[in-house]
Amino acid sequence: MNNSAAVNGSPLLARQNVTQIAGLLIIVGIIILVLLAIAAILAVARSHRTAEWATKNQNKLTTLRNVNNVAQKVNLSKDEKNMLWEICRTQLVPNIEYLIHTPVKLMDFFHKHYIYINEKNYTSEQVYTFFTLLYKLEQAHSNSKEINSSRNIPDKTELFFTDKYGRKFPLKLLYHDKNVQCVQMSDSFMSLENKPKELDKITLLFVIFENLFYKMPVRVVRYQTATNGVHQMMLTHTTDLERLNRRSAKRIRTKQTCYFSSVKIEKGAKEGELVYLPSEKKHEGIISDISGDGCSLLTKLPIKADQNIYMEFSFDPLHKDTIIGLICGSEKNLTNDMYTLHIKFLKIGLEVKNRIFAYVYNFS
Numbered sequence: 001m002n003n004s005a006a007v008n009g010s011p012l013l014a015r016q017n018v019t020q021i022a023g024l025l026i027i028v029g030i031i032i033l034v035l036l037a038i039a040a041i042l043a044v045a046r047s048h049r050t051a052e053w054a055t056k057n058q059n060k061l062t063t064l065r066n067v068n069n070v071a072q073k074v075n076l077s078k079d080e081k082n083m084l085w086e087i088c089r090t091q092l093v094p095n096i097e098y099l100i101h102t103p104v105k106l107m108d109f110f111h112k113h114y115i116y117i118n119e120k121n122y123t124s125e126q127v128y129t130f131f132t133l134l135y136k137l138e139q140a141h142s143n144s145k146e147i148n149s150s151r152n153i154p155d156k157t158e159l160f161f162t163d164k165y166g167r168k169f170p171l172k173l174l175y176h177d178k179n180v181q182c183v184q185m186s187d188s189f190m191s192l193e194n195k196p197k198e199l200d201k202i203t204l205l206f207v208i209f210e211n212l213f214y215k216m217p218v219r220v221v222r223y224q225t226a227t228n229g230v231h232q233m234m235l236t237h238t239t240d241l242e243r244l245n246r247r248s249a250k251r252i253r254t255k256q257t258c259y260f261s262s263v264k265i266e267k268g269a270k271e272g273e274l275v276y277l278p279s280e281k282k283h284e285g286i287i288s289d290i291s292g293d294g295c296s297l298l299t300k301l302p303i304k305a306d307q308n309i310y311m312e313f314s315f316d317p318l319h320k321d322t323i324i325g326l327i328c329g330s331e332k333n334l335t336n337d338m339y340t341l342h343i344k345f346l347k348i349g350l351e352v353k354n355r356i357f358a359y360v361y362n363f364s
Contacts (some may be wrong), residue, residue: 052251058098060242062088065096074100074140080133083126085363087113097293101144107361110134114363124350131292133359135310136252142209150181150184150216153208159183159216160205163192166331168340171204174232180221181235188334190231196220205244211251213244251291252360256313260297263308263324275325276347278310287313288340291360294325297341298333315359321352 069087071081088096091109101105109128117130159171169189174182189195196202197220204216221234223335261279268275286298297311307327314320324347331340345353358364 040335055364058095060095062093062096062099064131066095067234070096070100070137074136076133076136077129079129080136083129083133083273084137089305090116098123100140103138103141106137107333110361111363114358124354127354128350128357131354131361133251134361135248139211140248142212145209145242146212147208147214148241149239150218151176151178153181155208157206157208161189161196161202162205163194166329166332168331169334171233174230176237179237181218181237183233183235185231185233185332186335191334198222206246215244216240249357250360251289253289254287254314254359256287256290258285258297258313259283260285260299260309262312265308276308276310278324282312290315290356292345292356294328294342294344297343299341300338302339303327303330303341305341308346311343316355316364319355321349321355323348327364 067085091112093109153173155173155175157173159173161169163169170186172184174184175304200220202218208215216238217240218235218238221236224232226232259282263280264277266275266277288296288298305327309325309327312322323345325343325345327341328344329342333340
């Protein structure tokens with residue numbers, strides 16, 4: 001007699017059937033739970049993509065986690081991250097991860113905090129950190145707008161052509177279509193004896209948005225005169241745009257009177273120390289643009305590069321500021337016979353730098 005086989009209707013067989021059914025129900029239950037979990041995750045993901053969810057999330061007050069995410073993305077220093085967290089807590093800033101993509105609103109909060117830190121008499125080092133933080137956040141937004149094709153250059157953008165003598169000639173992009181760029185030529189460019197010929201390759205410089213500098217190699221297609229008498233140069237398009245030096249500070253154009261003089265350098269009492277002695281004879285000039293790191297100076301004097309220079313100026317009526325700089329470049333403007341000196345600041349006090357920052361950002 002075979003005892004290993006269960007008899008139909010026996011208690012043993014009934015117990016086996018119950019066990020199998022229970023196991024099957026457990027498996028089905030697990031599958032249902034997994035499917036429900038997946039459906040819930042997908043529903044949440046879909047809701048997170050809605051405009052309503054995005055608006056709600058970006059309007060929440062900034063958390064430390066938001067600040068840490070921005071600090072990592074923008075590569076903030078420890079002091080800059082702490083300053084950002086302080087600004088967000090003090091000014092009740094909405095989600096900073098979204099706000100950095102809205103420059104106007106971001107600037108409003110920074111302007112409010114600049115008033116606050118002046119009332120609290122922050123140190124020059126803290127104010128400097130405030131401005132370096134602001135510039136990094138600005139650049140994070142600007143970098144997201146980088147372009148890689150001449151077809152994306154905004155109309156009316158100012159372009160510059162530099163000839164073999166280092167002279168810079170302004171041009172203006174009027175418009176472009178899918179085939180060519182139409183550029184308006186200045187009178188000084190038109191009067192060039194060695195003006196680029198048709199089919200010649202040339203290189204133009206331009207700046208867009210927040211200090212995004214580019215070099216653009218193109219080819220001259222033809223010259224023409226519009227019905228309104230404007231002289232035009234037609235250029236090819238290119239995707240070979242080169243992003244140039246990324247400035248460490250924001251620069252703006254201005255027309256600020258200044259005084260400058262030559263500088264004599266002597267060795268100081270300490271080893272390796274240099275003493276800069278400005279000449280008593282000063283000349284008047286005009287600062288045409290400025291940042292915390294340098295400026296451009298207009299003068300009628302034919303001053304050459306690679307010389308030190310002393311400057312006096314005032315962007316704040318309560319202070320007369322001075323700096324020592326190095327003339328990195330000098331070029332003649334043929335339209336007015338003025339020389340433009342490109343100056344890098346060598347010796348500048350932190351308070352002076354902060355006052356320049358305040359002027360550049362219109363916080364003065």
